[in-house]
Amino acid sequence: MMWSSHKTRANKNEAHDNRTNILVAVIFLFALAIAARLFNVQVLNYETYAARALQQHGVAEDITPNRGRIFVRTQAEKSDLYPLSANKEFALVYVVPQDILNATQAAETLAPALLPFVYEEPDEAQLLIEIETGIRQRLFQEAVATNPPAAGVEVVIDEGQAQTELAKEQLVLEEKLQKEKEEKLAAYQTELLEKFSKAGDPYEPLVKKVDKAKLKEIMDLNIKGIAYSLSSYRYYPGNNIGSNVLGYVIDNPDNQITQGSYGIEGYFNVQLAGAMGAIKAERDARGELSIVADREVRPAVDGSDIILTIDKTIQDVACRKLSQSALRHGADTGAVIIMNPKTGAIIAMCSYPDFDPNEYGKTKQLNYFNNVGIFQAYEPGSIFKPLTMSMGIDLGVVEPDSTFVDPGSVVIATETIKNAENRAYGQVTMTGILENSINTGAVYVARKVGINNFLKYMNAYGFGQKTGITLLTESPGNISSLYDPMHGADLNLAVSAFGQSITATPLQMVTAIAVIANGGVLMKPYIIAETITPAGEHFKSEPQKIRRVISPRAAALVSGMMVSVVENGHAKRAQVKGYYVAAKTGTAQIASAASRGYSSRTNHSLFGFAPADDPVFAMITYFEDPKDAKYAESTVTPLFGEIAAFVLNYYQVAKER
Structure with missing residues (x-):
């Protein structure tokens, strides 16, 4: 087998x-x-799977650039830079409720330290100024009603009575503020207790933007469960000072590209913000980044630094005095602009009301962000008269000692133009027209100039057009009434001669008076002195001559006439001992919003320069509708005088007399 x-x-x-x-x-x-x-x-499908691998093992992160800073200098220390806007680390303080040992005790201990971050304590000094303003306004109205003043005479209130009433109100205010603070503290303590008592809760935010000094104070309380994290924020060490020039940067806790708003921050946002960078890498087994082969790093490009023409010392003084005076007189808005008339450089630019860019979200009204000096076009009134006079003298149709017989009024078309308080001055010189601010005299000069020449000079001075300053929201003003085919050559010409029917910004007005101070030459106003790139390149701004507007002779003669206004006219309170100051006041009616014509509200302004023969500054002070005085000589004029005295002393200008 x-x-x-x-x-x-x-x-x-x-x-x-x-x-x-x-x-x-x-x-x-x-x-x-x-x-x-x-x-x-x-x-x-290489690209598809490579992308999936990168998602699983790779890392792609943005790199945030440092925003450029904004600096100023001072006359005394030109080489030193002072930051008005910088970047600073602040803390977010939070609590881990599940780690709190004694919620009641922790809330009682922590509440006083955190209260300033959640409760903005009222500014007692500012409230007292507002109370004083109300008292003065009431006494002013009572004085006018009881004893009507003679034409052209300013009302004087009883200062003793005002101070007595203020002292009583101060005691009431202090008691009220103390009680309010105690109530806020008790309420906040209850709020903290609720957060601390959330069993098992791993995180509750408490306060943000805490600086390191305050953070140390909080952490030194040694409360278990209180912790913090750091983030970079935009920081403004001057708080409200010059805020309307600077603008603000929107809070950016997510570290994205920064965004500026208003002012320098808004206008130069691209240059200041820089450019985002990025990193693409792989994370190894230990979780550390490893840049290999096709991974890449694109560095962030930091923003450029900007140096302003503003003098920090003058800016600080001018802005504080503006706010104090505006509050005292009950003005709705206000502005101070100081310029170097020989270069056009802005030395100071202040606006009222202002805001704190560190806490821009707490700003009460949107108009607080406006830079009044460039945004608010108004009918300038009598401060326009020196400009009208400069046209007549430049053309040779009048001289300072030319005479004019003032009848007190003049009829043009169907309208009667009168002087303030219906006064008639009889025979006066051109200098007398400015000293007494005679409307009919300004009309007389404008009619001799003629509409065509008047328009030529208006355009030469820069009215009806933006100055081109590198700030957001500049208004061009409006002179279109002079082109009105029905009334431009007669009625509108006449009223424009003393600053009605046309509008201009405070910046346009100070730029125009700087022409007189600068021998008849218009300079372009500028506020950026220098830009420094991240690579260290320096780009400096140079003064820019726009055009000659009037002759040196005309400028010198008008300058002398304006000195006479300060010495003999309505601008006496603009005087500075030891110097000749050239200035002109203006009290102008505000057009009615409800009907044709004008309301009872007024704009007060004064512009001028000093020393008159060799000016180191030109300045305008402006208030919208101050409530406790009728004329500019009692409001913006003393403000001008105070700031002018400081500037002349600060620059150490030798006295002339």
């Missing part, structure tokens, strides 16, 4: 071979599938 055994082994070998072939075939097909899969992944 041997054949049977051999046959069996042959069959077994054949079966083994078949199984081997099947296994090889399976392995081959599996290998082929893997190869096909690899070809699909590595060749056909």
